[in-house]
Amino acid sequence: MTNSSVIGSLEGESRRTRISFSGSALLPFFAFTGFFLIWPVIAVTLRSLKGNDGQWTISNYQTITHGSYLHAFITSIKLALTTAAIGSLLGALFAYVAFRYAGPRLTAILDSVSAVFANSGGVPLAFMFIASFGVEGIVTKVLKNIGIDIYAGHFTIFSFTGVVMVYSFFQAPLMFLVFKPAVAGLRKEWLEASASLGASSFTYLRRVAVPILTPPFVGAFFLLFSGGFSAYATARALTVGTVPLVPIIIGTLVDGNVISDQANLGDALAVGMIIVAAVGMVGYIWAKRKAAKWQI
C-alpha cells in the first residue's frame, strides 16, 4: 500500500465519521434537557393556570401581585441585586489576583476551595455564621471585648443585612470560578503590545483588561443575581421567616405548612420568579454578544 492510498482511505473513513458526528451530536443534549428541564417547567406553568376546581384561571396571578406576596418579590430582588454586586466585585478581584500571582498548584487548590464555597449555600452555612456573628457568636464576643458591639444597632444575623453577609460567602467564590476563565483568556500579546506602546500596568488594566472583561463581568453578575434570587436553604435556616423571600414562601406552600385557599399559588409564585429572572437575562444575552467580539 502506498502512502497516498493510506491517506486516501483515512480521509474516506474520516468523512463518514464526520457526517454521522454532526448529524447526531446534539441529539443527546436536546433529549436530556427536553425531558428533565423543559417538560417539568411546562407542567408547573400549566398547573399554575388552574384553580382549585381544575378550571383555567388567572386568579393565582392576581393574588401574587398584591400585598405580602408583592412585598416578598421586592425584598427578594433587593437581596439578589445587593449580593450580586458585592459578590461580583469581590470575586473579580480574587480572580484577577489569583490569575496574576498564583502558581498552577495553588490555582488548583483555590479552584477546589471556591467550588466548595460557591456551592455551600445550604444549611451548614447558616450554622457557621450563627457560630460567628450570632448573639453568642465568637466574632461578636471578640469584637465586644475590643469595644465594638455589632448588636448595638439594628443588626442581627437573622436580618436582611445578615442574609447579605452570608450570601456573599457563596456569591464571591462563584464569581471567582465563573470569571477566572475570562481573565485567563487575556492574551499575553495584548499586555506586550500595550507595554511596548509605553503603557504602565495600571494603564493596561484600565484601557485593555477592564474594557475586555466588562461584558463577561456583566454576564457573570446576572448569573449571581439569579443564584441569589432563588437561593433557598440558607435563607430558610437563617431567617426562619423573618425576612420574607419568595423561594421560602414557595417552599412553605409546597411543604404544606401553610394552608392556602388557592392550591396552585406556589406554582404561580414559581412562574413569577421565572419572569423576574428572565428580565435580568436580557442583560446577560447583551453581555454575551459583546464578549464574543474578543473571543478567538
Add this chain to the structure above:
Amino acid sequence: MNKKLSKISLFILVGVLLLAIFILPLLAATIFSFKGMGGKGYSFINYQWLIEQDGFWPAISTTLRLAILAAILNLSLMVPTMVFLHLKGQKWKPLVDAICILPLIIPVVSLAIGAQVAMPGILQNTEYELVFFYVVIGLPFTYRALDTSLSSVPLKTLVEASRSLGSNWLNTIIRVITPSIRSGITAALFLSFALSLGEYTITSLLHWETFPTWTVVAAQQNILGAIAISVFTFAAAIILMTLIGLSTHKGSGREIVEEEHNYGMAE
C-alpha cells in the same frame, strides 16, 4: 518601586477581605464545634455525637454515589456537545446557550415541583432520579466553564492538525481537545461534583435523604452538633475537592495549564 507598593497593597486588601468573609466564619465555627458539654471546655463530644447518629454513613455514601454519577453524566453530555458547537454547530449555539441558562432562571424549587408532576413513576421511585436533576442544575456552570475555555484555544487549528495527521473524531476529542481545555473541564467537574454534594433544595422537596438533608434533621436536636456538622461538611468537601483538583492537574494537561497561566505574567 511604585509597582511593588501597589502589589503589596493589593495583597493586603485581598488578605483582609479573605479573612473577614471566609476565614473568620470558618475559624469561629471550628472553635465552636469543639466546645464541651454545656459550652464548658473543649472536646470532641460534638463530633462523637455526629458519627453516632443513625444514618450518618448511609447518607454520606448516597451523596457520594449520586455526586460521582452526576459529574460523569454531566461531562459526557456536555464535552461533546460543546466541542461540536464550537467547531461546526455555530447556528445551534444560541439555542443551546439559552437552554443551558434556563436552570438559573428557573428556581430549583419550581423545578422540583415540576419534577413531581412530570416525571414517570418508575423514575420517582428511585433516588437515582436526583442524578438527572443534579446534572440539570449544573448545566449553566459547566456550559460557561467549557465555553470560555474552548473560546480561548485555537480549536479549529488544533482539530485540523489532528485530522490531517489521520486521527479520527473520538481520538481528536480525547487526545487533542480534552487536554487543551483541561482547565475548563476541571472547573466543570468541580462545579458539577460540588453542586451535587451540597444540593439541598431539590433533594428535600423530592423527599430523598442525602447528607445535606440528613444533617438538617439531625441538627434539630443539637445546635453545637449542627455546627460540628457544618465544620465537618466543609472540611470533608474541601479535602475531597483539593485531592481531586491536584490529581487532575497532573499528567498531560499540565503544560497547557501552565502555559495558559503564563498569559499576562510577562512584565
